[in-house]
Amino acid sequence: xxxxxxxxxxxxxxxxxxxxxxxxxxxxxxxxxxxxxxxxxxxxxxxxxxxxxxxxxxxxxxxxxxxxxxxxxxxxxxxxxxxxxxxxxxxxxxxxxxxxxxxxxxxxxxxxxxxxxxxxxxxxxxxxxxxxxxxxxxxxxxxxxxxxxxxxxxxxxxxxxxxxxxxxxxxxxxxxxxxxxxxxxxxxxxxxxxxxxxxxxxxxxxxxxxxxxxx
Ligand code: E4P
Numbered sequence: 001x002x003x004x005x006x007x008x009x010x011x012x013x014x015x016x017x018x019x020x021x022x023x024x025x026x027x028x029x030x031x032x033x034x035x036x037x038x039x040x041x042x043x044x045x046x047x048x049x050x051x052x053x054x055x056x057x058x059x060x061x062x063x064x065x066x067x068x069x070x071x072x073x074x075x076x077x078x079x080x081x082x083x084x085x086x087x088x089x090x091x092x093x094x095x096x097x098x099x100x101x102x103x104x105x106x107x108x109x110x111x112x113x114x115x116x117x118x119x120x121x122x123x124x125x126x127x128x129x130x131x132x133x134x135x136x137x138x139x140x141x142x143x144x145x146x147x148x149x150x151x152x153x154x155x156x157x158x159x160x161x162x163x164x165x166x167x168x169x170x171x172x173x174x175x176x177x178x179x180x181x182x183x184x185x186x187x188x189x190x191x192x193x194x195x196x197x198x199x200x201x202x203x204x205x206x207x208x209x210x211x212x213x214x215x
Contacts, residue, residue: 002176005054005184007164009033011046013187018050020194025053027128027164027184029084029108030060048078056106056126058084059094067094075103082106082126087115092122099123106162113147120152120159126182130165131175141165142174149178169193 003024006017009032017023026047033040047055055078059070071083071094082104085091095105099122106126107119111134116127129148131141148161160181166172169192172183185193 002172002180003182004190005056005162005182006190007032007166007184007186009036009043009047010187011036011043011050014047014050017187017190022190023051023053024182025055025080025082025184026051027056027084027106027162029058044077048080051080053080054082054104054106054126055080056082056084056108058108059086062086062088062090064090064093064097067091068097071098071103071105072101084108084128085124087119092118095119095122095124099125108164111144113144113151116144116148116161117151120157124159126160126162128162128164128184131163131171132165132167134165135167142171142178145175145178145180149180153179 004022005025005027006014006023007027008014009028014026033043036043044057057074059067061067061070067085074083075081083098084106085094087107087109095107099105104125106128107124108128110116110127110129119127129144131145134141145163162182162184163175163180164184166183166185166189169189172193175183
């Protein structure tokens with residue numbers, strides 16, 4: 001079953017999605033935390049208290065040594081923390097070092113199957129291909145998911161495909177059809193997944209007709 005993460009740092013959205021019983025985890029990044037206008041540490045504590053699943057927290061440094069230091073600190077915060085590391089050569093060094101210590105890594109900013117291969121080989125637990133940003137520039141993001149899924153099926157790697165930068169519900173359907181392990185969604189995409197015009201029409205008819213039933 002495809003796992004559903006929320007791609008947000010907004011606590012109200014996380015609380016609402018969690019109440020629907022469909023939330024498996026959360027991904028954050030510096031941009032999402034900045035949008036809240038709140039202190040990083042407070043946002044993170046709130047998320048960790050709300051969701052019992054993998055919570056990706058991104059390192060904000062770019063040199064391997066610093067990333068490793070920061071990754072260790074993040075991992076110590078809570079058993080559910082997954083350290084998010086950027087797909088660079090410095091990132092690969094940090095992924096190797098931290099994953100060898102048992103820290104779970106989500107490799108972010110992946111835009112090609114080659115990058116996913118390297119991240120998985122270095123020991124990442126998750127690879128995050130950004131499909132929406134590829135679509136935005138006229139390259140089919142889902143093709144990268146197709147390739148990674150095909151490649152990962154050939155090997156016994158303990159690395160999950162976490163489809164990121166999702167823009168609409170069709171992305172979710174396509175990702176699930178390809179067997180991606182996880183989709184991380186903006187709250188509005190998750191909300192749209194719950195909706196259908198015929199559900200609204202049908203519900204209205206049931207409610208109206210119930211009024212006509214003698215009681
Ligand atoms: C992934 O973990 C990222 O936070 C994310 O999905 C980025 O998406 P964007 O292209 O909407 O910024």
